[in-house]
Amino acid sequence: MFIFHQCYCGYFVLDIDLYESEPLITTFDKGSNYLLGAELKYQNGQWEVYITKKQDYEVQTMRNYVFWISKGSDSYSIGLYIDNIDDNAPIIQPPERSCAIKENYEGRSNCTYQVSDADGWVDQVVITLTSSVKEDIKRFYILSEKINEYEVKVYLGINKPLDFETISMYMLYINATDNSNITGTLTTILEVIDMPDESPKWARLTASETLKEKSTHTFIVTAVDGDIQINAEINYKIQVLNKDEEDYFNVDISTGVVTINPIDRDTLKKDVFRFVIIAFEKKDISSIANATIVVIIEDINDHEPEILPEMLSITIKEGKYTTLEFEQPVMITDPDLAENAQYSVHLTDDSDYNWHSAFLIVPNTGYQNTYFTISVSDALLLDYEDENWRNIKIEIQATEVGNQSHVGRRIVSIDLENLNDEFPIFENNSLTVSISEDVGNNYYICTILATDRDVNDTVKHSILGQKGFKINESTGVITTALDDSIHLDYESMSVIILQVIAIDLANHTTYATLIINVIDVNDVPPKLYLPTSKASLLEELPINSSIDYKIQTTDPDSDAKLIFSIDWDSTTALKNSVEVDTSYYSRHLNIVTNYPKKQTGYAEGYVSISRRIDYEALDVIFLTVVVTDLNTVHNANSTLGTIFLHVKLTY
Template sequence: MLGFQTRGLGSPRLLLPWLLLPALWAAGRGQLRYAVPEEAQHGTFVGRLAQDLGLELAELVPRLFRVASKERGELLEVNVQNGILFVNARVDREELCGRSAECSLHLEVIVDRPLRVFHVEVEVEDINDNAPEFPLKEQKLLISESKQPESRFPLEGASDADTGENAALVYTLSPNEHFSLESPTTSKQTKRLSLVLKKPLDREKAPEFNLLLTATDGGKPALTGTAQLVVRVLDVNDNDPEFDQLEYRVKLTENTPEGTLVIKLNATDRDEGINREVTYALLSVKPSGRRLFTLDEKSGEIRVNGTLDYEENNFHEIEVQATDKGTPPMAGHCTVWIEILDTNDNSPHIEVNSLSFSVPEDAEPGTVIALVSVSDRDAGANGQVSCSLPPHLPFKLASTFRNYYSLVLDSALDREATAGYQVVVTARDGGSPPRWATASVWVEVADVNDNAPVFAQAEYTVSVRENNAPGAHICTVSARDADAQENARVSYALVERRVGERALSSLVSVHAQSGRVHALQPLDHEELALLQFQVSARDAGAPARGSNASLQLFVLDENDNAPALLGPAGGGARSHALARSAGAGHVLTKVRALDADSGYNAWLAYELQPAAAGARSPFRVGLYTGEISTTRALDEADAPRQRLVVLVRDHGEPALTATATLLVSLVDGAPSPKLSARASAGRVGAEASPLDVNASLMVAICAVSGLLVLTLLLWGALRCCGAARSEGACAPGKPVLVCSSAVGSWSSCRQRRPGLCSADGPPKADLMAFSPGLTPNLDREDERERQDSGSNHAGQVSFPI
């Protein structure tokens, strides 16, 4: 046989299935059965699997002893060390097998060398872990009150997921006198769980029953489940409608308005649903038989349907029937007695005919506005009517004929104070008690153009920084007109004038509708520091009315001018000769510069640029005077030619600078007459020109400062008069006025005035005035005093902000 397999199949691997057939046949003959309760904990012992299969413990691992199953194999596991089968995960019988009576797990135990397969069946035993459960927690039953005792009504029973005795259910019902419970029995399998009526029902006494149905299983311990039974008793039509009273008595005055409620009847039926729905019907009205009254068939309301007249009939009898909607219908009856009382039953009647819809506010007193007529159908004193108007109205009633009046204007009108009047005319008769009636007419006051536009401020003070962008918004003026419609439509315009050689309209403009003021071109503080002009506001009335507002525009300075050097230093390098014998503090020359800006932007400081690396310059420059002097005695180590670069910087943000270059030649002994004369001439020329310039500058600065202070004082006085603050207006501030002393130093003096504000930034609270340049001798003395005091910053000024 082996030879045949080798020759026929040609490969040893094809012999393996034939060799394993005896082993597989032997393994299929054995089968073990175990039992384990559901919900067993992890590690619960099931059985000694290896021992029961006849396997040695020592050969379990070498022979690859294992459990294989496709059916929830993770629930059970085997210990390959001792061959014990144990619970590996929670076992839920209801989850595995549902309500099946039999529930088992089938395992395959496999060992190799030789291969053997054992079949193991583990039965999962049921425990009472599931309580009975009703499909509905609340069951509703509808039972008619006409049902006879012993009537049965099926109920939905409970179900238990367990099996056997654990699923055997017993039902109980909460105690009551009307119902009992009939449970299914094993002898009658087709019989259902039913509710049995024991006693007749009466819906009017007990319309609903709430019962508790309990199901108990046969487990130990027993588990229960409950369901709520709601029994509603259905009504039958066994009660008549009943009125609150058999007779009703009502008193009405004659001429009661049609539709007036006389009485609301109420009939009740103790049944429910359609059996208690009641409709009302009017059977008869005596003695006249006329339909003077109506009855609402649903609400039972009796209302007046005609004119009640005491002189014609002073008593009425009404028969009413109430019928329910049951089958067959049932009815009840009542009687309503109505007594008519005589009174002053006619009220005055007023008619108002308006002659015009509106009255101009400039109408003259005595103008007729409307015609009023009154009437009363009564006679005697009950028919005599008098008319009146409310007090404090600019109108009066003038009698023109009997029961005819004219509504006329009594005093002047003002639409801005009151746009219209609701005039109520009251007519009262002479009856007892009197009756009256009212009629109203709306009198509209038409507008005339009697008010000119009024600006929010008589004077606007605003500021804008120079070099503004063309079209920049400066401020907005606003005027209001108390009139209406076209008379209140305001338009704005500039009051044209000349500003120097230019027209005002070339500098600023105002939007005709919004009142927004714009700068048409960049403004220059150095050219125009203050611009005063007027804006007019005119309405669209006929004739038009207008008013003007003044606007002061301060152009705030920007640091847009660099320092300009005066004298030869402005055009190139200056040459100077200095003897080496000059001592410390010797003044060589003075650099002068001028800045076209103002305030901080024109405050100049001088700095000497550092010399070459490692070199120590023997010169210094006054921080604010510009004097160049020696800091020490000259010696042979100093270079014969010195190049000094002086940086002139203003205090603007950002600062602008200029530089002056000086070439200094160091000579031994006194300089040659020619060089000295040239130097002296150069100094005289250099000094003469700044003196003249400083004198002019001093006069100009004093004049501008005086004009500015005067303007600010006038502006402050006007502001104190109570001008309203608006867009573009500024809040008061605490400025600091910086004044110059006689020796060129700085002092600060404070004064209170309204602050200025810029269109694009917060208001500045400081005003600076600079002193003119002083003579060289005074500058030198001041510099020497500062050197003697040992401070290099004695000329420095602090500007509080």
């Protein structure tokens, strides 16, 4: 007996005498050589039986053979048995083409698969499961139940509920692998059965609708059943947020056609409305979907600006900057929107006097409801003394931006109250005059007169803070007020500024300026400045030579002309402390006058030699120097000084 593993071919050796005749395969008691394909071959000194056809244990007629080999007169019975090996792939078969499981279900399902292996050992087959949705593979598991040695029943289980709305169909791949690592595969479809667990879903919905005020508007909303396979019938209703708005919104219960009835935005003073649209399943009113719809009402320009109150009348004081305080504030209203409610505001009038130019209205623009203020912008125009301005009528005009033919108008009546409001006015509020510094008391200078436009008003004049002058309080005549202690002096004050004050009965005060230029009169003696050092003089110096000794003089008078000279009558000379005869020194010296500053109000003098000076005749000279202002009108014109000259011997 020979045992062969399942294979395509094989051989076994026959122990037959080599020197006898060739053996032959004759008859088969079991099986057939058609299935076995046995052949005899002589190799390497022995006969071998070769199996030339593949044997398959799973084919019942191939599991064993009995046949005869004849050699000469001898016959041999050969028994051949095929050994079973694991060479067939497991087979997975579903009872149905597809499997269906309800969404939200957990546990073992009714989806089953039969796994079989013709080789047997089915309990050693490893069964695995994968999904087309990789991340969802943990939703599934499998259970195996052995039927017999060749068959196993597999159940599909659900770990985590399925959701039809997320994934309605899975592609599952079931793999069965035997001990020889041969795998059988089944691709199957798992359908998720939709269950009534979803509320309606909006298929057509608007977040907002815009319409003109006072118009009818319709639009459609559509919702479908969130459970697509069930597709329940959907109805509609509206829930308003404000009961007062119930009549504005309605919806057809079946078609979802929403109707918005005319809304007067201006009356309601509201341009944004909201309501809730609700979709629900007809057979399950608890299954709903809702959404808030915003309704925006667009303004139509159906109003023009209106100015309130209807009567605007006031009395104000003349010449005063003030705000016009009416019994009710001025308000302009236009209930429209955007540029339809914007307006510009200005004042006007139809008089010849341009009354409105004295007033200002603020602001100059407005929107919807805006309060305005009228104030006086030019109080000088509000003059009761001008009869044309005593009773004023101006007009407020509000012109709409969106439509300039929309103009609101209101007349404002303004009466002026008479006041003592005028200030004194000088004919000339700044005047310049010139007078000599030597004028006397009560000398007329000028007239500075202020007048007042107010009826029966009186103006009084005065001078502020300056002695030496007086003013007639009625006529404005200004004269000098001088005495021994008060006089004009060009040298101490060449310009005098007077402030003239005019005040009326209401204490309105006005100022004028009088500038008095004091004309210089030459009346101040010159000043002489002698050096503090002693002067020395060498005897026998050449004629016209000068000594190094500078004498200075100044005079504040503007036209001063200074010149030096020597008073020989008061000049003396000594020799050894004994006075000498004038013949030794008189006219022997001279003083030269220089003007280094190019003006004759300042001079410098230098002593020069005009005749011989002899030390043996004198050694000291007391020289009297005289400086004289040649243009002096009043007072002394000269100043004297003595110079001590020390005469030195020449060796």
